[in-house]
Amino acid sequence: MSSWSSLVCFLSLVAAWAASPVRALDVRTAVRPGIELLHRTTTNPDVRQDIWAVRIDLADPKVGLHASADRRGVEWAVTTPTFAANTGSVVAINGDWSDISASGDARLRPLGLAISDGSMWNTHRPTADISATWGFLACTVDKQCTARAELPLDQAWWFTDPTKRPYRFFQAIGANSYVLLRGGRAEPACFDSARNPRSAAGIEADGRHLWLVVVDGRRSAAAGMTCDETRALLLDLGAHDAVMLDGGGSSTMVVDGQVKNRPSGGQPRTVGNHLGITYVDAIDPRCALASGRFCTGGMIATCQGGRFLGHGDCAAFGTTCQEDGAFAFCVHPQCPDGDGLGAACVDGTRIRTCSDGVPGEGDCGVFGLACGSDAGGAACMDPRCAAGPHSGFCTAGGLLASCTDGAYAETACGPGTQCTDDGGARCAAPLPGEGEGEGEGEGEGEGEGEGEGEGEGEGEGQGENAPPVGEGEGEGEGGRRRFATSVSSCAQGATPAASLWAWVLGAVGVRRRRRRAR
Numbered sequence: 001m002s003s004w005s006s007l008v009c010f011l012s013l014v015a016a017w018a019a020s021p022v023r024a025l026d027v028r029t030a031v032r033p034g035i036e037l038l039h040r041t042t043t044n045p046d047v048r049q050d051i052w053a054v055r056i057d058l059a060d061p062k063v064g065l066h067a068s069a070d071r072r073g074v075e076w077a078v079t080t081p082t083f084a085a086n087t088g089s090v091v092a093i094n095g096d097w098s099d100i101s102a103s104g105d106a107r108l109r110p111l112g113l114a115i116s117d118g119s120m121w122n123t124h125r126p127t128a129d130i131s132a133t134w135g136f137l138a139c140t141v142d143k144q145c146t147a148r149a150e151l152p153l154d155q156a157w158w159f160t161d162p163t164k165r166p167y168r169f170f171q172a173i174g175a176n177s178y179v180l181l182r183g184g185r186a187e188p189a190c191f192d193s194a195r196n197p198r199s200a201a202g203i204e205a206d207g208r209h210l211w212l213v214v215v216d217g218r219r220s221a222a223a224g225m226t227c228d229e230t231r232a233l234l235l236d237l238g239a240h241d242a243v244m245l246d247g248g249g250s251s252t253m254v255v256d257g258q259v260k261n262r263p264s265g266g267q268p269r270t271v272g273n274h275l276g277i278t279y280v281d282a283i284d285p286r287c288a289l290a291s292g293r294f295c296t297g298g299m300i301a302t303c304q305g306g307r308f309l310g311h312g313d314c315a316a317f318g319t320t321c322q323e324d325g326a327f328a329f330c331v332h333p334q335c336p337d338g339d340g341l342g343a344a345c346v347d348g349t350r351i352r353t354c355s356d357g358v359p360g361e362g363d364c365g366v367f368g369l370a371c372g373s374d375a376g377g378a379a380c381m382d383p384r385c386a387a388g389p390h391s392g393f394c395t396a397g398g399l400l401a402s403c404t405d406g407a408y409a410e411t412a413c414g415p416g417t418q419c420t421d422d423g424g425a426r427c428a429a430p431l432p433g434e435g436e437g438e439g440e441g442e443g444e445g446e447g448e449g450e451g452e453g454e455g456e457g458e459g460e461g462q463g464e465n466a467p468p469v470g471e472g473e474g475e476g477e478g479g480r481r482r483f484a485t486s487v488s489s490c491a492q493g494a495t496p497a498a499s500l501w502a503w504v505l506g507a508v509g510v511r512r513r514r515r516r517a518r
Contacts, residue, residue: 034060064305070121089276096174098272112174135175190227202239381406
């Protein structure tokens with residue numbers, strides 16, 4: 001392109017920008033490798049915006065997260081810049097709502113979930129006294145993050161300790177009950193309809209990138225946003241799931257020790273908790289995993305973002321160390337077969353289980369269930385699962401019965417198929433030529449099989465519900481095609497009992513534990 005053409009193109013772009021009713025200027029700055037700061041300003045004469053956002057690449061091994069720990073006056077009940085300075089966070093944002101009207105230790109304590117380096121110091125909302133749900137942003141030790149809302153603990157009893165399986169949250173801060181985005185779609189409703197300063201956190205669809213966003217407000221150059229406008233902003237940035245953090249005068253973004261936005265109260269506010277992003281120039285040599293918990297002999301060690309966070313001695317307490325992916329735990333001696341994820345039947349109804357190395361015992365009989373075990377492990381199961389909690393068989397009435405984690409379900413096979421069990425129950429097309437071999441058979445039937453049959457026969461042979469095959473002398477002709485349908489395909493007509501039993505098994509807290517391969 002000539003210099004003249006380049007100039008014309010540039011002037012055209014400037015003219016188009018000037019004619020646009022809403023003009024946005026984006027300035028991007030690399031904070032650290034994998035951490036980028038975006039400053040966006042708009043000059044719409046009616047609604048001007050001043051936005052600060054940080055995009056974090058969670059896949060970078062030197063990038064870590066740190067939520068406020070239970071250190072009042074050091075990491076919570078402090079301003080965001082104070083938190084950043086005390087924790088060495090290169091980026092920090094304010095977190096959950098808090099009760100500013102309370103007194104004593106309850107004042108400024110966050111309202112929702114608070115987990116720091118795997119230690120939960122504030123639970124999820126216990127009741128629906130504030131709202132039907134409460135949100136959170138939570139990440140595992142290997143930086144798998146989620147942004148969503150959950151029922152209060154009096155309804156979601158399974159969420160009592162989300163630092164354990166199946167969640168294993170390592171860092172978490174609470175968020176407003178009104179989720180901004182879920183699965184790439186804007187959620188409805190909000191707690192207000194006005195434009196205000198906002199703080200939000202969002203995760204892209206790949207799960208790799210995290211957004212931390214602050215929208216300034218309550219001044220002429222920064223109108224603030226409604227909830228729906230904040231949703232649109234997060235979608236535009238590329239977020240797939242997003243939650244609203246505390247806003248208004250609490251909204252604060254700190255990068256490299258500097259407050260980037262202009263808090264509406266004139267200075268950063270003391271708030272309940274925060275989330276920080278850390279970065280190291282070199283991964284600590286003690287970190288076998290840059291982000292994870294792992295065993296070193298009888299010791300258990302923890303690293304995140306290349307920072308060595310400490311270790312503990314399982315052997316000192318008479319326990320062993322066991323790994324499960326990027327997670328590890330000490331295994332109590334009472335765990336079945338020394339497996340920290342194992343389960344075993346104590347008797348016909350009682351079951352002993354281990355979850356992340358912690359043993360527990362439950363009585364399946366309370367729910368009318370039995371305790372059973374097979375190659376898939378032990379579980380509370382429907383008494384009809386005679387072959388084990390992870391089995392299948394054909395009923396006397398020709399239905400396909402399946403047991404999954406002890407939950408019993410029956411399925412009627414589809415047209416042209418029947419239940420068969422020759423080493424694994426399933427729905428399959430009947431096999432022509434049953435009863436092959438030498439001899440004579442009589443019977444009537446219509447249809448011809450295709451392919452080559454094995455064995456010698458004379459006359460017409462008929463298997464149950466099968467077409468006649470093997471007519472004539474010598475090599476008989478018989479169809480040998482088998483049309484098998486897997487159990488999962490047949491299960492489309494499963495009875496509602498499966499869902500019911502799954503709930504019951506969850507209630508007793510003794511879901512099946514698969515034995516670790518050795």
